[in-house]
Amino acid sequence: MAEITKVKEAAEEKAAKLADPKEASIDVATQQMIARAQKLGIDTVFDRAAAMKPCNIGIQGICCKNCAMGPCRLPLPKAGIVGEDTRKGLCGATANTIAARNFARMVAAGAAAHSDHGRTVAEVFLSVARKETHDYKIKDVDKLLAIAPHFGVETTVNADGAVKDRNIDEIALEVAEKALAEWGKAEGTLTYLKRAPQPLQEKWKKFGVQPRNIDREVVDIMHRTHMGVDQDYKNIVKQCSRASLADGWGGSMIATDLQDVMFGRPTPLQSEANLGIMKQDHVNIIIHGHEPVLSEMIVAAAQSKEMVDYAKTKGAKGIQLGGICCTGNEILQRHGVPPAGTFLQQELAIVTGACDAMVVDVQCVFQNLANVAKCFHTKLITTHPMAKMEQDNVIHIEFDEHHALDDAKRIVTMAIDNFQNRKGEVMIPNIKSTQIAGFGVESIEYHLGGTFRGSYYTLNDNIINGRIRGLAGVVGCNNARSKHNNAHIEMMKELIKNDVLVLTTGCGGIAAGMHGLLTPETAGVYCGPGLKEVCETVGIPPVLHLGSCVDNSRILLAATEVIKAGGPWKDLSDIPAVGAAPEWMSEKAIAIGQYFVTSGVYVIFGGNLPVTGAPVFQNYLFKGIAELYGGRWDFCEDPVEMARRMIAVIDQKRKALGIDKARDRVLMDMADRQKLEA
């Protein structure tokens, strides 16, 4: 009897640990796949989130494990701080120091992830420039010519007194070498900083946060946050700023630029999103991770006649590629390859039973994929030397840019060969949405006026006249601690309803695609009247997908273009633009948030922000830092309330600019025209 009770209790306990699919996600495809996994006895991140609560002290950011005298935990007293805050670790580190150090280490990890990705891209580009690889090419010469001057690379030569175009290979090589030098140069500051608006550059100089090189700022944080080094939270935050700029205006921006040079700048295109893009009668290859260096080659291989024909010999009608996370966004933006889902759907893509291979590179890859893959025929292939898995069913095919296409073909062949090994029932949710993706700084400029009049001024004019209230970057991850996609979608809808044009990247972009916000028709359904009119005029969706998480650098540059195109503003902190990561989970999100704040932007995060255990430090991030750069952090759990706070900030900026009132029509006479500046 006792045993039966025990078994029953265990069963109940197990049952209690399962997620409720309807509570776990707002996406029906996701709900279906969670239920299917549960039916098959396969646990997914949703169930694990239900079973395991987050650490109550870690969540406040005040657990220090930086030396072996600890871990020292300094939880906030239940009643809050009364009188002086006397909490301290064994070494005396205050809650502020501990929370700031932990925060800094997140910035370091995030900046390292983006920047190391950038380094890989730069290395591949160098081998292209050196003609050591034939699989990659300079696809977008115009982009190369556009970025060369930022590296101080001449694009013309003087030959016998005449100015001539310089040899492209020479330009490429010099750009590659100079770009790669940004990671470790011994002197000076990052070269891309000068792409920022002048007043912002001056602020960075004044407050001493110009990064020296990309790697050094990460190392600096690791040193500084070692036991017994920097014990002034403001000084630690200063280094957070410096390291984050090395990401946003450094590693990420270079990654985006060189990817564009090698793979082409994105242009608007039509695609689809969600698990429903997988096809029962096709070989399905899911590409997951962040670096497009490999995925570009897989796209090339999978689209080759050779591979398609081979797939047909194995009984498949073709090869369907699908993306997860940002490597998915990269191939979406450039090739229209549809994303199969967001970060939280990675296991579910395998749960369909139709995933013949999942190819992963770096970042945001669940180790549990291997366990899920074990339950199906799916080949899980790791490709990056720094990202392997311990499980024995995982295949490692190390990717080498010198034999990139061969590696890619090997992987695709393996997927095709695996098509016949599908076992059991295949169940692909019949759910997907159409989306228009592929926006970038350059393509937005074009679409704001064509070849001849393309200019961000068109956007500015509509911001000034109030049709567009402001701009919001809604970016970042999913987080299993909150309802999948809910915060992204609720927030975006609230913003566009209030005439705020949304720019999105990362899993936020995929979420918007899945839920139909990336179609031009959306404007007529969800937007306020002003934004609707602008969207209809330009023919754009009210939410513009700008790519992967390194492509947040595109948002920085787009905002800079707004400044350059003219208006009542001079700096990023002047324009009515805000940022948010409502479902963040990755350290990269913290790095991104910090570089937006340091660039002058109000940034609000959802879910949880591990600073609450150190109120003084938190207050500095939420208020004090604004005095330096104009941007600040904020946090709120409710997505609609987040949107409202963003709109309030937008309105404040509009008021400060004097564009909060309706603009009168000015009828010009001759005297007015004579006053026009030359």
Added chain:
Amino acid sequence: MSRLVAFAAIQGGYNIVSKVEGKYKRALQTYNADTKVGFPNTAYYLPVIYSLLGIKVEKLEDMQKPLAFARKLLPPHVKGQNHLPYLGPLLDAGMAALFAFEIEEALRYLEEPNFYLPAEEVDEEAGKIWLGAADDTIMRKRGVEFVDGSAPGFAAIVGSAPDAATAKLIVEEYQRRSLYIFCAANQNGTTVIDQLREAGVQVGWNTRIVPFGPDISSAIFALGFANRAAMAFGGVQPGDYKKILKYNKDRIFAFVNALGDVNAEWAAAAAGAINWGFPTIADTDIPEVLPTGICTYEHVVANVKHEEMVQKSVEVRGLKTTVSKIDIPCAFGPAFEGERVRGADLYCQAGGGKTQCTEYLKMAAMSEIEDGKVTIVGPDIKDIKEGGAFPLAIFMQVAGREFQEDFEPILERQTHHLINYIQGIMHMGQRDIAWVRISKQAVEKGFTLKDIGVVLHAKFHKDFGKILDKVQVTLYTKKEDVDKITAQARAAYKHRDERVENMTDEDVQTYYSCTLCQSFAPTHVCTVSPERTGLCGAYNWMDCKASFEINPTGPNQPIEKGEVLDAKMGTFAGVNEFIKKASRGAIETYNFYSMVVNPMTTCGCCEAIAAMLPACNGVMTVNREYAGDTPCGMKFTTLAGVMGGGASSPGFVGHSKFNITQKKFINGDGGLLRMVWMPKILKEEIKERLIKRGKELGVPNFYDMIADETVGVTEEAILPFLQEKGHPALSMPPIVG
């Protein structure tokens, strides 16, 4: 819905480009590839293509490149659902259509050389009512009106109104507001121009109603006009499309009125015009594009009632126009200035060799006159038979605390255009050789001589209110009164002329700057002294002085000339200081009396341009009306293209016609005696003064020594003539030092 506009315009773009490609292919089969093509008398090739793409189309084969560009510009068609963004593609499709239109029109000039009449006025008798591309002479002459504000903008009307009366209603309202009306395209074979002629409205450049052509493709001439203005007056470089289009958006207040059904080709043309910032206002129910950005305000506004068309159009374009509300029975405004009163329309006239006609303005004491009093002494129109002629003296008396005797001629000179502004009245000449022709139409409307007085009184107050308080006008129509006034007037003219002629640069300490044309030529600053009148010919020193008194913060500002650094060259410390500041350091110094060393800057408005002729050891000058070749190797328009835009170019200088016979004219380079060549029309125009000045310089037959195009248009061709005549320039020191 913008999507529908985009859909139609992109379709239209494809249709147009394909059609023109076909025409071009056929032309290549008929003509040699090196056959010359182009619009008449222009240095700007096919101006839209040249200005935006920097491509010079001179031969048939040159059309290949811009046509291929247009083809490449055509975007994908817009899908019904889940479409890609279309604003950029829409504008590109429009631009492609416009490039194709310009090629189509150039092909028409090649294939049907007599289709268009290359003139300012239509030839009704010969049935030549389409004028085609404005040549550079017209563009510069009319362009100046856009520059000085007498024409605030243009309405490009395509199609036709429902009936002639409606066409007249709309167009005359634009005329009243002084806009130019550029007409193109037809609606089922009917054009606005046809309708206006039916309604008895005079069309042609002189009434500002320009019949470009009967097809939508001829709308390109309006844009070619605008872009040449940007290059000629704005100094924008060809190929700098961003600047050209921005210049148009900011400074050329033009828009399109689409009258009648808008088909795909019209939609493409309208989309193309949006690139210029020129919106379309239509009378039909087409999809609207309201938000701002490319245009200053709305892009496409539909369903506008005909009676509201004009007001709505200027509002959408953001243009303020003023209508002179003067209590006379006829319409009034600059657009009527060029209108003719031809023999068949004439009711009666004064002057013109038949009777005496004199205008005289005299300063009066405040107590002497009564403001607004207009008196007719003698018979009025009603007393004169149709076809009759009568003597006339218009005696204007002006009083004011700020008024000076020096202002008399300035105000008196206004009578010419002010009387001309009255619809149905034509005025020519000035002073004691004036000529007033009154049309039947005006008399039918109830015009009397009193109305001339009403106009002068009202406009003097409006334009010169700062310097005058009272205006009284008396019109004498009895011979004895007219003769009496004429005698008084002649004494006054003599006195004035002597005063002006004797006024020298040394006499005054203050010169004036003139930035009147800065709305169009933003980098140019003129300096005007008594012996160096403005190069546009419109402003002399006295005008500038009066203008400053009238508007102390206006375009004419006093410049203390300061220390005289070089009396012969005309270099003044105070002027140098001023121009350095005004040009933001770009120009440090210039000489008033030299074209060889640091000449004054030149803008596109100049009446004439002098150029050095080293082989003849002399100089030539060419006026804007002369379209032929000149010995310096460049036509006027090419010279102006090189010089205009505020540059100081040694060896060249822009100047007014009057300046040629002023005493300091290129004094530093040897003076007027350096002049070896002038176009015949210019020589004849200033003949009297040339002869007089020659005598003063001790060369009584100087007039006959100046070569013109009948002698030759190269230095080699004119040199023997100069040698034969013993031209004084040949024995002067070398012109290049």
